[in-house]
Amino acid sequence: MDQNGFFVKSDRIVLAGGVVASGYLPVADGAFRPVVQELPEGAEVLDCTGKWVTPGFVDTHIHGFLGHDVMDCDPEGINAASVELARHGTTSWTPTTLTQPAEQIGEACASVWQADQLRGDDFVGARIEGIFLEGPFFTAEHAGAQNPAHMSDPSVEQVCAWQDEAHGLICRASLAPERPGSAEFCAEMSLMGVATALGHSNASYEEGVAAVGSGATSFVHTYNAMTGLGHRAPGLVGAAMTTSETYAELICDGIHVQAPAARAMVNAKGWQHVALVSDCLRCGGMPDGDYELGDFPIRLQDGVAHLLDADGSMGNIAGSVLTLARAVKNVVDWGAATAEQAIRMASEIPARMSGVDDCCGVIQAGRAADFNVMGADLELETTYVGGVPVR
Structure with a gap:
């Protein structure tokens, strides 16, 4: 052919x-x-x-694949991961950083740009559409697999420095909205054309809504690593459910989020504002075994990645090995969305959430023929x- x-x-x-x-x-x-x-x-x-x-899937929260991680600061590794991601249905991604020292985050941003520059016309792999900064502006109470030692208050100046190293690729940055200076940060990022996401946070409902009022537009792996929904204290989950114009990420692997919770979020926000993400780690596409995530050792066992405690026992869940193709099937099997809706939740919606919908996420005349x-x-x-x- x-x-x-x-x-x-x-x-x-x-x-x-x-x-x-x-x-x-x-x-x-x-x-x-x-x-x-x-x-x-x-x-x-x-x-x-x-x-x-279907449109090729767009993964806007993903740390790595096939043994490679964005924080390795290895352009060749990023491109190797991109090739394998395309084989699994993801044709565009925004490589995602971790809470690490500022210098390493800068190096990671630079390496993503370098990876893109290394690609020739014959390169066939997932396209790099931007960079998502997951951290370091989080709080320790909901650190998850992020290292509290490197967390700090949001800094526009720091993001601008990383943006220089990224050659303008940063499209979304995250923060815990209870951090001092969060409102100003969200507003400045919006002016810069960088979307802001709320997560890894102990924020109240009121703090979350205030950040949305200042420009925040999405929630990081909703339900996970944030204050839960209570009938007297709605928390950050409540803010995600009730701010109608924001987007909620969901990791629909059946581990991070189970079927009833996925249905509840889709019912609350409408499928048009729920973005399927993988939060996949370097162990995605790899066999069970021991790996690393930033400063932490992790163990993949029976398809679930956990942090390893000092005594060798498994602790918190640490990211996933999910692909968006599997997430789409899960969402449909769970009755959370129709097939068309789930497909668009893994393509059009995350692209729009991250501000990269001008180049990916839909089948449209004139666009690159990326499809599944x-x-x-x-x-x-x-x-x-x-x-x-x-x-």
Whole structure:
């Protein structure tokens, strides 16, 4: 098949406006063309009848894959992870940093930009669309797998320094809204075009809503590492549920968030404001064993990653080994969303949440032909990046 000119036939093409139940999606020179109902003579057809043709998934909270981590500050490793991510249905990502010393975060940001520069025209892997700073502006009460020793109050000046090293790639930054200076930080980030996310926080509902009023637009792995929902103290989870224009990340692996909680969040916010993320670690795509996450040792056992305590016992859950393709299937199997909704929750919605929806997240004429073919059962079959199959 000529990957520079073919037509995708399906009765389930997920476009930004909805599902097209009949027609042909043209791919030419690595980009989408408008859907047509009739084929030109001699056209080459990729027949996906009965299958889902979806936008490539966009993972906007992910630390690594296939043994590589963003904090390794290794451009070649980032590109190796990108290739494997594409084989698992993720065609765009925003490499995500951890709470580490400021110098290392800067080096990590620089390495992401360097990875992008190393790619030639023949590179086929998940596209780097930005950088997400997960930390260091958190609080120790809900540190999770982040190191409290490196946490600090939010600093616009520090983010500007990292942005210089990232060559402008930083698109989203996170913080605990109870930290001093949070309101000013959210407002300044908004002016800079950097979205802000709330998490790893002991904030009250009122503190969370105040941060949203100052410009915060999303919540980091909602439910996890934040104050929970109480009927007299709604907490940060309550703020996520009741601020209608914000976005809530969900790690839908059945471990971080179970099915009833996922349904509750989708019902509260509407699927249009729930973004599926993986929060995947370097052990994603790898066998069970011992790995590292920042300063901490972790153990992957039976598909679950835990911090290792000093005595060798397993402690807190530390990120995931989830892929967005699996998250989509989980959300549908759990009855939290329809197939179309779940697909868009893993593509269009996270792209919009992170401000990168101008370049990824939808099947649209003129955009790069990044798409997935999934069976009727939502099992991933093939992924295309720029019209080239990678799986």
